[in-house]
Amino acid sequence: MKPLKNILAAIGILVAITIIAMAAAPTLSNNSIDPASGNTTTLFDFSVTFTDPNNDTATYVNVTINGTNYTLSETDPADINTTDGKDYIVTNRGPFASGIHIYNFTAKDENATESTTVTSSDKSFNVTDTAPTFVPPDPTGLANTTGKYWVNYTWNAGSVNVTDSYNVNMNGTWTNDSANTFKNVSVGPSGWANIIVYAYNNSGTGTLSTSNVSDSVQAPSAPTFVPPNPISLANTTSKYWVNYTWNAGTSGNDTDSYNVSVNGVWGTNGTTNAFRNVDAGPSGWANITVYAYNNSGTGTLSTGEIDDSVQAPALPKFYYTGNRIWDAAQEMSTTYKWTPQSFSGFFYDIDNDVSSETMTITLASKTDRNIDEGDLVYESKPVNIKYEHDAWGNYTAIGFLAAKYFAGYTDNSVVEKKDMVSKGYLSEVLIDEDDKHTITIGSTLPLKEGYALKAIDISVEDTLVRFVLLKDGEEVSGSDEIVDKGKNYVYEKKIGSVSDVPIIIVYVETVFHGRETDAAFIRGVFQISENPTKIETGDTYGIMKVKQRSVSGIKMENDDSFDLSRDSTVEIMGDIKFKVADSDTLRFA
Known part of the structure; x- marks a missing residue:
């Protein structure tokens, strides 16, 4: 049996052999040149794709041209995958002498075990001599003629080299490669024709003359005929x-x-x-x-x-307002307003020449007798009224349902300003006079609503009068007041929700001492009712509903539609009504 270490060594040799066998060689593909041929002035780009199955990078990629090596660069340094190909390029090589030139690409991979160099097959490209260039002479003899309303230019070719064509600029627009030696342009009366002409020779890549001929000409003006005055x-x-x-x-x-x-x-x-x-x-x-x-x-x-x-003619006098009768047969607006001047029932103060109430109707047409909801509008606004006693200034009054009511005290008044309309309280003006009255100790000055002013003491030396107010013969609590001559006795009371409303004002003109009695002379009395009419938004009066109640006044509109039927009487509110004529023509008052 072989020792174990000999067996392991044999296995290592086998693995190494296997690794070496797996290190496959790189390849070069897509080798190209741009342009494919040229002349002795042309610069060329060379490119190739390096591919390595082991994803090895290239140590170098070269192109060899006529034995001279040029190194190519990566087109995408971020591309690190060579298994699917990595592109390399070198640009602007040359220029080269005329003739046939041989080139190929060489690359080597970077492999730790075994690097491999690969070389592409040889290819060639052709370089020809550069064509000669001939500069044409400048054009000559630029001339012009003019007519209605045009300019015609002519010129001649210069001598020496050939002129193949002309580049012509007329008023900023170029016409190139024209063989004509003329240019006609229509410019209109007094128009300008501005020309520039270069000569052109087709040699080489094409050459313009070194200079040009140019001119600016104005066409004749058109004749002028002045017309006669209309x-x-x-x-x-x-x-x-x-x-x-x-x-x-x-x-x-x-x-x-x-x-x-x-x-x-x-x-x-x-x-x-x-x-x-x-x-x-x-x-x-x-x-x-x-x-x-x-x-x-x-x-x-x-x-x-x-x-x-x-x-143009004016509108008729009573087109919008002023006539008591609205008549479709007359030239009258379909939006019509009644005022105290056209309806005497509305409040009008002739002494102060002021009015308060208006009523406006809006008709859909001169034949439409149906009045839609909201198309009849009643408005009343407070107006300034001078007291009969001039020194007191003004108060405000308002008309309501054709009656006069107290609306409030103004800034220009004998007492502090008070607004009653916005609170919804309308009091009748009971007394407003400047008559002279004499009142002695123990006597009274009769007023309205059961009131009377009684003098209970008079001091001639101090020109003072002490008053109390009686109501139905009984002294009114808190009404005791001492008044100097030239001053006013004022009695205030809460009216509805409004506190301290002066309802009685009396002016003491002077104090008199007689043989038998002393007296005070009164000149100026003003009294409003302590029982006001209360008006709330939403209240209805006849067919009219209160839509607005403010310091500016009162506004009401019809709460439902109604008809102006032939030969009828339409009750509006209170004593206000429309009387409709018995006629096919709509007419009412």
Whole structure:
């Protein structure tokens, strides 16, 4: 039996032999040259693919050209897998002398056990001599002729070398390889023709002349004919437009069209119409200017113009408001408003010339008798009213359902500002006067709602009066007040949820001392009701519902649709109603 160590040694030799046998050789493929041939000025690129079954990298990859080695570089250094091929290239080799040149590729793998060198088969490429180059002479004799409205250029070839063609630039556009020695261009009246011409020789890769000929020529201008001024501008007007007409001038040149400005806008230039209709709107202005235009040359206007300013008719006086009766047969808006001037039932203060109430209806058309929900709107806004006693300034009043109510005290008032409308309280104005009254000790000044003002003491020396207020003959708690002459007695009370509302104001003009009695003279009394009308959003009055209640006033709308039926009476609210005519034409008041 052989010793164990001899057996193991034999096994190691066998393994080594097996490893050596497995180290397969690399291969080279896809060997190529670009371009495939050339001349004595050409540079070439050489490329090959290195493949190793063992994924060994290449120690080197060379191309040998006529016995000279050139090293190739990896095209993708990140590619580390050679089993599927790795590309190598060397660029810009040459130039080479004319003739046939032999090349092949050589590579060696990097294997720790056994490196293998491989060489591709020989290939060849052909290099020819470079074709001679002949520079053509510069073109000569550039000349031009012009007409309507063109420019024609001509030139000649220079001498010595051959001129095969010309490269021509006209107004920035090149026409190359033209054999013509002329160029015609249409440029329009007064247009420019800018030319540059190079000669060209086909030798070698093609050669331009070292210089060029160039020129710039302007074509003739077009003749100009000035048209005569337009004449006979006239107008007609109606609802609510202005129509202008005019005529062409009769002397001199032709009128091809007109340039027309209306209200400063040149929106109709080049029109052949001798009229212009303008929708000016009610009372609108149509301001027109007209020039004649002739197409000759670049276009010419007349030296003068005709112009006019006309106002369209106004709307009828009662188009939107002002008439008590709305009549479809009349020119009236389908949105119509009644005011105290057209409905005497609404509140109007003639002394202060102020009104508060309006009612607006919106009709779908002049024949539609159905009034949709929300298309009848009642509005009332607070207005300033001067106290009868001028020194007190103003208070505000508001009309509601054709009656006058107190709305509040203003900044310009004898007492602190108070707003009652936004709180929903409307009090009747009971007294507003500047009459003179005399009140002696123990006597009273009758007021409204059971109130009376009683003088209980008068001090002539101090010009003071002590008052108490009576209600139904009983003294009102907290009403005792001492007032100096030239001052006011003011009684405040809570009205609804509004505290400290002055409901009685009395002005003490002077205090008098007589033989038998002393007296105070009153001049100025103002009283509002302590029993207000309460208005809440959502309240209904007839067919109207309160939609808004604010410091700005009260707004109501019809809560449901209704009809203006022929020969009917439509109850709106309170004493306000519509009376509809017994007629096919819708008419109501």
